[in-house]
Amino acid sequence: MIFNRLLGLFSNDLAIDLGTATTLVYVKGEGIVCSEPSAVAVHRDSRGAKKVLAVGLEAKRMIGRTPGNIVAIRPIKDGVIADFEVTEAMLRYFIRKAHKHRTLVRPRIIICVPWGCTEVERRAVRESAQSAGAREVYLIEEPLAAAIGAGLPITEPSGNMIVDIGGGTTEVAVISLGGIVKSHSVRVAGDKMDEAILQYVKRKYNLLIGDMTAEYIKVTIGNAFPGFEDSVEVKGLDMVSGVPKALTLHADEVREALSETVRVIVDAVKGVFEETPPELAGDIYDRGIVLAGGGSLLRSLDLLLREETGLPVSVAEDPLSCVVLGSGKALDELDLLRQVALR
Template identity: 55%
Template structure:
């Protein structure tokens, strides 16, 4: 019977990120990769669109529609909308796929509260999950990267997402000395660009434009060839649209404060690492995951500050969900890392 169940059911892994939500189906791979954004009717809170479709609406909605990022700062700011988002995407996945109720592994921020855990669990149960397991994002990321988390050898993972950056040293299926989670991630970098342009150019841009600038010319340390881009925004004095040109040097200046905060958190976490484990990290280096790892020169910057080897994971945006996928392959072997 259990063999039969294995044949007919498909298990699901979810990365419930503050910026992106990814869903993995065992045997198939990643089937959903969408921004964690929902557009709702302001009066009724009725959900109109989820994911890419909702992201297109950001900053362009008429008064009666608002776009919400329900997981904004790494905590579930809006339970109902989070649940609706999860349910909409899961329904899309489950439709015509499963004969038996699926098992679900969800990667969640390590700073999640008990109440939030219960909310995530309930949402998954409401889409008819048979069993629901939660795993901390840095742990799932480490597993996704291919680290043997059961070994008695320590590895440091830094996951830089939209709302938070999480730093964890993993060994023996656990997190050594507790994970550090700060509410500074890609969103704060975007905000810093908005503020910089307002202050220095009197020009107002939206957060989507700021994110595009960050990806296009953002950096964490000096580049061999500095870059430039044109920016369209609204002039705050003349109140009309205007185009300006900014350089990667200026954007780096804009990003200095949040990047310093991330670096400081890494240094603090290293200070708290027991000496034996510190020696492991010296051998193996630090691994960067999450979309923020793609910022130009961030690895070099951290290498310079820590004097440790720093590697950007392959495909950093999908490490966590791939980790949940690996857990699904053998839940019994990963019991210890699951909440």
């Protein structure tokens, strides 16, 4: 114990939100020091061996623009590790970037994992972090971290509902006394929204657009409830003529494109309510639902959920950073860490 405290003098503890779309790193005593895409550019030689060329923002810029022997990939799929080797390289990059001034001792790290991930998936995260340079690894479930980051009183004997809409998964959880009472995770979130827009444009206009264009459309005019009117110019490849083409896409079209994806999220929220104990349901009726994660920034999603549930719905103050801020708070409060960390 004393030895670990001495090590802490030379090492910065880190909290990492290893997201499907974005990785955020929190350093104890400093706050969030890094927020970059969870992307890695890899060169494959003729024997199939991989060499990492770029990580983060630089790698994301390469997606869809690389020659055949270079691939830009996202090693986290639906919130869990899809490529162990590449994830390890990505984690090493982020740890070194956050830990650059303290190289004597390896850091202690908290990493967020989706609710309900398997023991095998948890072990993969632990081993990746240890191989990337962690001294100790703690895991915390994302809904708990998001609720802490959103400022919800999760350690009290009362019900709190958090809806964390990330890149790969949406996690709906009812939390009380520092634990998850009821939760449901669906592999529908920001990425599926992008894909829905991409397929809609392809189907309706015979226009091929890339993932980054679809994301731009979502951020610019994406919406979930009638009342928002705007448009954006979209450029892509005409599937009929085979040449580049531009067209104007309207907000109501994007709402239509996203309707099925958004419906899955709404149904997940309702499904958790149906299984929530009555006393906790009463607490949530008073306090309402809190939305977190990048997907919660979809325009008027809170209005749609309010309409569907009849409850107050609010978006967390800093929805993109809730998970890593909650993990960072657990780093600062050891009693809280012991209560929420996975055994």
